[in-house]
Amino acid sequence: MSKSFDQAKAQFADWQVDAEAALAALSAISISVHCWQGDDVGGFERKSGTSGGGIQATGNHPGRARTPEELRADLDFAFSRIPGRHRLNLHAFYMDTDESPDRDQIEYRHFRPWVEWARDRGLGLDFNPTFFAHAKADDNLTLAHPDAGIRDFWIEHGARTRDIAAQIGAELGSQCVNNIWVPDGFKDIPVDRMAARERLWQSLDRMMAKPQVRAQMLDAVESKLFGIGVEACTVGSHEFYLGYAAKKDVALCLDMGHFHPTENVADKLSSVSLAVQDILLHVSRPMRWDSDHVILMNDDVMAMAQELVFSGLLPRTKIGLDYFDATISRTTAWVIGVRNMQKALLRALLLPQSRLKEIERKMDNTARLILAEEARDLPFAAVWAEFCARADAPTGLSLMKDLETYQAKVAGRG
Numbered sequence: 205m206s207k208s209f210d211q212a213k214a215q216f217a218d219w220q221v222d223a224e225a226a227l228a229a230l231s232a233i234s235i236s237v238h239c240w241q242g243d244d245v246g247g248f249e250r251k252s253g254t255s256g257g258g259i260q261a262t263g264n265h266p267g268r269a270r271t272p273e274e275l276r277a278d279l280d281f282a283f284s285r286i287p288g289r290h291r292l293n294l295h296a297f298y299m300d301t302d303e304s305p306d307r308d309q310i311e312y313r314h315f316r317p318w319v320e321w322a323r324d325r326g327l328g329l330d331f332n333p334t335f336f337a338h339a340k341a342d343d344n345l346t347l348a349h350p351d352a353g354i355r356d357f358w359i360e361h362g363a364r365t366r367d368i369a370a371q372i373g374a375e376l377g378s379q380c381v382n383n384i385w386v387p388d389g390f391k392d393i394p395v396d397r398m399a400a401r402e403r404l405w406q407s408l409d410r411m412m413a414k415p416q417v418r419a420q421m422l423d424a425v426e427s428k429l430f431g432i433g434v435e436a437c438t439v440g441s442h443e444f445y446l447g448y449a450a451k452k453d454v455a456l457c458l459d460m461g462h463f464h465p466t467e468n469v470a471d472k473l474s475s476v477s478l479a480v481q482d483i484l485l486h487v488s489r490p491m492r493w494d495s496d497h498v499i500l501m502n503d504d505v506m507a508m509a510q511e512l513v514f515s516g517l518l519p520r521t522k523i524g525l526d527y528f529d530a531t532i533s534r535t536t537a538w539v540i541g542v543r544n545m546q547k548a549l550l551r552a553l554l555l556p557q558s559r560l561k562e563i564e565r566k567m568d569n570t571a572r573l574i575l576a577e578e579a580r581d582l583p584f585a586a587v588w589a590e591f592c593a594r595a596d597a598p599t600g601l602s603l604m605k606d607l608e609t610y611q612a613k614v615a616g617r618g
């Protein structure tokens with residue numbers, strides 16, 4: 205144990221905060237790391253499928269993973285520089301197979317190499333149907349498409365991902381979240397929003413009709429404000445999915461980039477948690493719009509972490525990340541982003557929570573201001589350094605050297 209940690213521990217104890225307990229709490233939190241940062245949301249389907257759905261990473265930094273093997277090697281490196289035990293969040297179009305199944309033909313075996321890899325490393329897996337990057341998403345309508353044939357195709361895809369997710373969860377002995385995000389929306393002002401929303405609701409019902417074992421897989425639904433090409437109306441809006449999740453008892457996914465830019469997404473947690481049992485987060489950093497920048501340890505992320513801790517929502521919130529930046533080292537983007545989420549959580553765990561709450565109950569707004577502001581100067585960094593040291597993960601300049609060395613190794617990829 206380092207001297208600076210010892211000193212920090214004593215300082216936190218003065219504030220009635222137990223730094224050891226904070227470390228223990230942090231090591232119990234798994235972050236679901238999104239596979240799609242590693243290859244710019246390209247996927248590994250054999251036939252090309254770049255059309256439809258409006259998700260696009262920008263940038264051309266060298267080193268993009270081109271195969272499942274490269275992606276797993278990059279993830280192995282990233283996880284080795286992230287303290288703690290975490291999860292990989294896999295999208296259906298990252299199948300690892302010599303076959304070329306269309307989305308409505310995918311089966312568990314197309315993902316088996318990922319499960320074996322995860323099992324070997326003690327990682328959990330989460331899963332996602334892929335409703336974009338496909339010709340049948342070219343109209344920016346999938347589950348809400350007016351054409352029943354197109355809806356059926358996507359319903360079949362989604363239903364299969366639920367079976368696959370359940371099997372993954374069973375194989376790994378760890379609940380697999382299957383998150384549904386569809387790009388469905390309208391570029392220009394629609395006249396029949398109701399019909400589109402009824403179609404989405406019914407398609408979701410059909411897709412999720414088969415009962416699954418909740419301990420194996422958890423359905424989640426992700427709302428969005430707008431996307432490129434669907435500026436006028438998103439069928440799966442926040443109100444739509446909040447209602448759906450509450451009524452059907454599925455998890456609600458809140459993506460930090462999917463709201464009006466000045467909305468406080470952290471503020472939503474306590475509200476939605478009163479109506480919805482399970483929450484999934486897509487922690488992201490929108491810049492002016494849903495730009496999916498690498499998350500920083502900024503006010504938004506710290507507010508999110510503080511709400512999770514102070515509202516007691518950690519046990520029923522799955523923390524996933526969702527960003528993709530192709531202008532920088534992709535492995536660095538993972539490592540720095542995940543660690544920022546962890547640092548924000550640690551900071552929240554180290555705040556004098558009960559004292560702050562008590563002061564607020566007493567309506568002493570002055571004392572709340574003093575305590576909250578003075579607490580900013582507590583030695584959080586020493587506790588984080590201890591967390592990394594115990595997990596054998598580097599910090600600071602030695603982390604920088606590791607990240608740069610790995611990037612140099614993969615830079616020659618074509």
Ligand code: RNT
Binds near residue numbers: 259332385426459486
């Ligand atoms: C898109 C959603 C969605 C995707 C991933 C790849 O705006 O945020 O979560 O980013 O499914």
Ligand code: ZN
Binds near residue numbers: 385426459486526
């Ligand atoms: Zn998202």
